[in-house]
Amino acid sequence: QVQLLVSGGGLVEAGGSLRLSCATSGLTFSLLAMGWFRQAPGEEREFVGVSPWRGSTFYADSVKGRFTISRDNAKNTVTLQMNSLNPDDTAVYYCAAVLRSGVPVRESEYIYWGRGTQVTVSS
Numbered sequence: 245q246v247q248l249l250v251s252g253g254g255l256v257e258a259g260g261s262l263r264l265s266c267a268t269s270g271l272t273f274s275l276l277a278m279g280w281f282r283q284a285p286g287e288e289r290e291f292v293g294v295s296p297w298r299g300s301t302f303y304a305d306s307v308k309g310r311f312t313i314s315r316d317n318a319k320n321t322v323t324l325q326m327n328s329l330n331p332d333d334t335a336v337y338y339c340a341a342v343l344r345s346g347v348p349v350r351e352s353e354y355i356y357w358g359r360g361t362q363v364t365v366s367s
Contacts, residue, residue, distance in 0.1 A: 246270035248358030250339045255364045256329055264324040266339030266358055273320040277342050279354055280313065280324050282335035282363075289338070291349045295322055302347050306332075329365045336360035 252264035266278065280292040293303040295313045303311060310329075315322040326333065340354035348354060 246356050248339050248341060248356055250337070250358040250361045252324075253337065253361035253363045255366065258330050258365055258367050260329050260365070261325070261327045262329065262363060263326070264337055264339075264361060264363075266322045266324075268320045268322075268341060268356075271341060271343065271356070273315075274317045275343055277344055277346070277348050278313070278315060278322040279340045279342075279348060280322075281338045281340060281351060282333075283338070283360070284332075284335040287335075289351055291351070292324070292337070294347055294349060296345070296347050298345065299347065302349065326363070329363075331365045331367045333363060334365050335363060337363050 247269045249267045277296045279294040283289040293313045295301045295315045301313045312325040338360045339358040341356040342354045
């Protein structure tokens, strides 16, 4: 059974930091592209960043330089470190996975999804 368990999130003031984690099971983690997406109220879900199974991480322009994705293949976990948060980062954040090479950035490219976690940034 494939599971993506997302933890972290919460309420933080503007300028603060939060860390999200996504623990996977049921898949060969080292072969997964692990992506993060977010959905703000009234908006479509958007790409945040991806850690491909081989190669460098890739980020949306809106988070580049503030967010960092890291993965631990030994623990089957990917994390999203979010710094310098602002109210525009308020959204439900999702972890997603797909067994493929390359750098998937579209929601439709992902097969497996975790439950979202709320991130709220107050001004």
